Amino acid sequence: MAPAIEILGLEKSYMVGFWRKRPKRALHPLQLSVEEGEVFGFLGPNGAGKTTTLKLLMGLVFPSAGTARILGQEWTNPEVKAQIGFLPEQPYFYDYLTAHELLDYYGQLSGVAGKDRNRRIAEVLTRVGLTDVKGMQLRKFSKGMLQRAGIAQAILHDPKLVFLDEPMSGLDPLGRREVRDLIEELKQEGKTVFFSTHILSDAEALCDRVGIIHKGELRGVGAVESLTASVQGKIEVVWQGTQVPPSIKALGAEYHVTGDTVRAVMAENQQDAAIDALRRERIRLIAITPLRTSLETYFVEKLQHAQTTAGTTS
Amino acid sequence: MRTRRRVTVVASLCLVTSMALSVLLLRRIDQVRPQATLEDVLYVNSPKLVKRLSLGFSGLMACIYWTRTVQYFGHRHYNHEQSYNELAPLLEIATSLDPQLLPAYQFGASFLAPAPPNGAGEPGRAIELMQYGIDHNPDNWQLYYNLGFVYYTELHDYKKAADVFARGSQVPDAHPSMKVMAARMAEHAGDFETARMLWTASYQTSRESNIRKNALEHLRALSVDEQVTQLQAAVTRFGERSGRLPSSMAELAAAEHMNGVPIDPDGNPYVLTREGRIQLAKPDDFPFVTKGLPPGYKPSALPRFHVKG
Amino acid sequence: MSARILHIARNTFREAVRDRVLYNLIAFALLLSGAAIFVGQISIDIERLVVVNLGLTAVSLFGAVIAIFIGIGLVSKEIEKRTLYTVLSRPVRRWEFIVGKFFGLAGTLVVNTFFMAIGVFGALLYVAHRFSSSDRSILVALYFIILEFLIICALSLLFSSFSSPLLSAIFAFSLFVIGSFADDLRGFAGLTHGMTRWIAISAAYLVPNFSALNVISAVAHQQAVSPQLVLQNTLYALFYTAMALSGAVLIFERRNLK
Numbered sequence: 027m028a029p030a031i032e033i034l035g036l037e038k039s040y041m042v043g044f045w046r047k048r049p050k051r052a053l054h055p056l057q058l059s060v061e062e063g064e065v066f067g068f069l070g071p072n073g074a075g076k077t078t079t080l081k082l083l084m085g086l087v088f089p090s091a092g093t094a095r096i097l098g099q100e101w102t103n104p105e106v107k108a109q110i111g112f113l114p115e116q117p118y119f120y121d122y123l124t125a126h127e128l129l130d131y132y133g134q135l136s137g138v139a140g141k142d143r144n145r146r147i148a149e150v151l152t153r154v155g156l157t158d159v160k161g162m163q164l165r166k167f168s169k170g171m172l173q174r175a176g177i178a179q180a181i182l183h184d185p186k187l188v189f190l191d192e193p194m195s196g197l198d199p200l201g202r203r204e205v206r207d208l209i210e211e212l213k214q215e216g217k218t219v220f221f222s223t224h225i226l227s228d229a230e231a232l233c234d235r236v237g238i239i240h241k242g243e244l245r246g247v248g249a250v251e252s253l254t255a256s257v258q259g260k261i262e263v264v265w266q267g268t269q270v271p272p273s274i275k276a277l278g279a280e281y282h283v284t285g286d287t288v289r290a291v292m293a294e295n296q297q298d299a300a301i302d303a304l305r306r307e308r309i310r311l312i313a314i315t316p317l318r319t320s321l322e323t324y325f326v327e328k329l330q331h332a333q334t335t336a337g338t339t340s
Numbered sequence: 341m342r343t344r345r346r347v348t349v350v351a352s353l354c355l356v357t358s359m360a361l362s363v364l365l366l367r368r369i370d371q372v373r374p375q376a377t378l379e380d381v382l383y384v385n386s387p388k389l390v391k392r393l394s395l396g397f398s399g400l401m402a403c404i405y406w407t408r409t410v411q412y413f414g415h416r417h418y419n420h421e422q423s424y425n426e427l428a429p430l431l432e433i434a435t436s437l438d439p440q441l442l443p444a445y446q447f448g449a450s451f452l453a454p455a456p457p458n459g460a461g462e463p464g465r466a467i468e469l470m471q472y473g474i475d476h477n478p479d480n481w482q483l484y485y486n487l488g489f490v491y492y493t494e495l496h497d498y499k500k501a502a503d504v505f506a507r508g509s510q511v512p513d514a515h516p517s518m519k520v521m522a523a524r525m526a527e528h529a530g531d532f533e534t535a536r537m538l539w540t541a542s543y544q545t546s547r548e549s550n551i552r553k554n555a556l557e558h559l560r561a562l563s564v565d566e567q568v569t570q571l572q573a574a575v576t577r578f579g580e581r582s583g584r585l586p587s588s589m590a591e592l593a594a595a596e597h598m599n600g601v602p603i604d605p606d607g608n609p610y611v612l613t614r615e616g617r618i619q620l621a622k623p624d625d626f627p628f629v630t631k632g633l634p635p636g637y638k639p640s641a642l643p644r645f646h647v648k649g
Numbered sequence: 650m651s652a653r654i655l656h657i658a659r660n661t662f663r664e665a666v667r668d669r670v671l672y673n674l675i676a677f678a679l680l681l682s683g684a685a686i687f688v689g690q691i692s693i694d695i696e697r698l699v700v701v702n703l704g705l706t707a708v709s710l711f712g713a714v715i716a717i718f719i720g721i722g723l724v725s726k727e728i729e730k731r732t733l734y735t736v737l738s739r740p741v742r743r744w745e746f747i748v749g750k751f752f753g754l755a756g757t758l759v760v761n762t763f764f765m766a767i768g769v770f771g772a773l774l775y776v777a778h779r780f781s782s783s784d785r786s787i788l789v790a791l792y793f794i795i796l797e798f799l800i801i802c803a804l805s806l807l808f809s810s811f812s813s814p815l816l817s818a819i820f821a822f823s824l825f826v827i828g829s830f831a832d833d834l835r836g837f838a839g840l841t842h843g844m845t846r847w848i849a850i851s852a853a854y855l856v857p858n859f860s861a862l863n864v865i866s867a868v869a870h871q872q873a874v875s876p877q878l879v880l881q882n883t884l885y886a887l888f889y890t891a892m893a894l895s896g897a898v899l900i901f902e903r904r905n906l907k
Contacts, residue, residue, distance in 0.1 A: 081906070084734070084737065084738045085737065085738075086733075086734060086737055086738075086905075086906045087905045087906060088903070088905055102343060102344065103343065104343065104740045104741070104742055105740055107738060107739050107740045107741075108739070108740045110738070111738075112734070112735060112738035113735075114731065114734040114735065117731075117734070117735065118730050118731050118732055119732060119735070120660075120664065120732055122663075122664055122667040122668070123663075131656065131660055132735065132736075132739065134652070134653070134656040135653055135656060135657075135736065135739045135740070135741050136739045136740065137740060176735075179735055189738075343742075344902060347742070347743075347744050347898065347902055348899065348902060351744065351895045351898040351899045351902070352895070352899060354891055354892075354895040355892055355895035355896055355899065358888040358889070358891035358892040358895065359855070359888075359892045361884075361888040362885055362888040362889045362892060363854045363855075365881055365884050365885040365888065366854055366858055366861075366885060368881055369858065369861050369878065369881045369882065369885060370832075370835070372875065372877055372878050372881065373861060373878065384866070404830065404833050407833060407836060407837055407840070408833065408836070410840075411836045411839075411840075
């Protein structure tokens with residue numbers, strides 16, 4: 027089965043400067059593919075090229091080189107857009123329209139038939155929780171409401187593939203939870219979701235695979251599971267008190283005392299020895315957990331690695 | 341990218357075709373509306389009203405009206421029209437929008453006064469226009485010249501002409517020829533020399549092509565008039581000496597010790613008729629001549645500037 | 650395809666109306682009724698002349714201002730405010746967007762002119778107390794004014810596709826003024842010589858020919874307009890509009906949106 031998204035070397039350079047224009051690379055040639063039904067997280071700090079990539083895929087910006095395929099078709103084919111939804115970063119809509127009118131207009135443009143449209147609009151408004159304000163002009167919407175309206179227009183025409191640019195930005199914790207739930211639902215419905223964010227915990231929780239982009243270059247791609255796999259078989263042991271039994275110290279474990287608990291990191295095979303030591307001293311064991319790299323660590327590592335090997339900045 | 345290329349091709353074709361078609365149509369529209377720029381004058385011919393409608397941009401409007409004037413005259417003259425009814429309003433509007441539009445006065449002097457088909461046939465309005473110019477530009481001697489010009493050429497009022505030239509010569513920085521002209525008007529108004537001076541000055545002081553061509557035609561006519569007069573006198577002398585008319589131009593030329601047969605400014609020999617009249621070979625080529633025309637001559641073509649460069 | 654263009658056109662119309670553009674009709678009505686009453690009072694035998702001249706000139710000027718001020722923002726505002734992102738991520742072709750916007754604005758102006766026409770005829774009835782058959786030519790004048798609007802809309806849209814609102818306004822307004830003197834410009838160009846002659850003539854022929862579309866004075870003096878001129882002006886306006894829109898499409902197709 028063809029991948030939902032295939033990015034084949036898309037790149038973008040801008041000419042900057044006032045008098046003598048020099049090229050500035052916003053995106054180095056990008057090779058990336060996303061399978062159908064996946065939730066893919068596109069991670070990177072601000073200005074890394076996430077939005078540029080999305081704008082290229084949407085045909086809002088033309089690439090300096092490279093092509094892409096969406097759902098098996100050329101990415102520039104207008105017909106394929108009937109099957110994708112897009113939520114831009116910090117969306118802005120026609121503020122003189124009401125939510126209902128906006129969705130009606132977008133529905134018309136996406137080719138949703140008249141009879142279905144009203145039904146779909148009602149469904150989608152309920153889903154994002156905007157039914158009460160459907161008759162209110164968008165200029166009166168709060169940021170959170172606008173974000174929800176944006177999601178509504180992205181899924182209105184029941185697309186197979188949804189692109190979200192920083193969908194959580196500017197939302198309060200409740201709003202963020204709602205968006206996370208929605209992305210989960212979309213995945214359940216078998217849709218492919220491609221979203222960009224710089225909030226790693228969201229990516230960790232939602233994505234099947236992530237890609238990390240920095241300064242226009244893709245630094246790493248992989249399944250979240252494997253990227254945060256256990257680190258060299260280490261474990262973390264947590265116990266009550268402030269004592270550290272000498273036998274544990276003898277194991278060469280690192281330990282930190284915080285308040286009334288001690289956390290120690292040691293090799294997996296030292297687990298039994300540690301448990302015995304604590305029992306002998308009658309120290310209460312709180313927890314033993316396998317140590318996993320967080321996505322954050324992976325992220326920072328990749329970025330630092332890139333900086334030291336790359337040397338020059340682009 | 342294929343769709344984009346197709347749109348580009350279609351849009352480019354559409355652009356080029358519609359551009360070509362709109363230009364073509366524009367030319368057709370111009371043919372349907374030959375008096376286009378005159379519509380304004382036909383409906384709004386009060387200078388005061390035009391000035392108000394110019395919203396303060398009277399200088400620019402004056403230039404536009406002046407250009408329209410020149411085009412109007414040139415177009416009609418070329419098409420051998422018989423009347424120039426809109427010339428006076430056009431000039432009046434142009435000069436009221438900008439009283440310092442000196443070329444307009446000169447144009448009025450050359451073409452408002454002469455009778456149709458050489459001009460608008462309105463010497464009274466011409467005088468008024470010149471006077472208006474003088475009133476608004478008292479330090480400009482050329483406007484006195486223009487006024488004197490009208491009195492001399494069209495009204496043949498040599499006394500008034502002399503008067504005007506005299507006044508004009510008193511303007512500071514007036515050209516010395518003004519004094520000369522004043523004197524000549526007073527005493528030798530009817531001379532060829534006076535007329536020649538006037539038309540030469542007209543030719544030299546204007547850069548407008550209609551005025552220059554007109555002046556040149558008058559000078560050619562003067563040349564012919566002068567030559568014909570001289571030749572006619574020669575015929576008379578011949579008759580007095582020999583008691584008969586010369587049998588040919590060659591005989592006359594020999595008797596007068598001329599260098600070859602006399603020719604007109606175009607290089608065609610003059611014709612000596614059986615009755616002893618000196619005539620032009622091609623009178624149609626000299627619009628303003630008063631002598632050397634066959635009896636009962638009527639201008640077959642209407643006035644045109646014959647001068648070739 | 651045509652459905653999308655229609656939807657975009659309708660939305661553009663809706664935007665103009667909600668922008669309170671039609672309130673200009675109030676100013677127009679006040680102006681015209683004031684003039685009609687004033688002129689009717691002093692009764693100097695040119696009532697009809699004044700009402701027709703003033704009315705039609707006001708229709709022309711008000712409409713031109715609306716066409717320019719809304720037209721210059723049609724594309725640039727959408728790019729600036731990024732409202733285009735969610736539109737172009739749908740199966741809308743870029744050229745459909747341009748054409749739709751054009752029809753929306755043109756439609757707004759036609760509706761506006763329709764109401765103004767009622768005003769003009771109303772004022773005319775007030776001062777002349779009845780219509781005469783020669784008043785039919787007023788309809789022709791109004792038709793020509795609408796053709797003018799089509800050209801101005803297309804030109805404003807063209808400028809909007811690549812230029813900032815301020816510059817677009819200057820360009821559009823300049824072309825409006827120059828186009829009113831298009832006849833004179835062609836005359837000027839005809840008088841030039843040498844190299845400049847080709848440049849001058851090309852420029853003179855590319856400027857929109859508003860002078861031919863302005864028959865207000867003639868109609869005020871109850872002159873009929875030749876049917877030949879009506880046909881030719883219609884075709885001219887159509888081709889000129891097509892030319893400007895093609896230019897807008899070509900530019901917009903290539904534009905990288907910020």
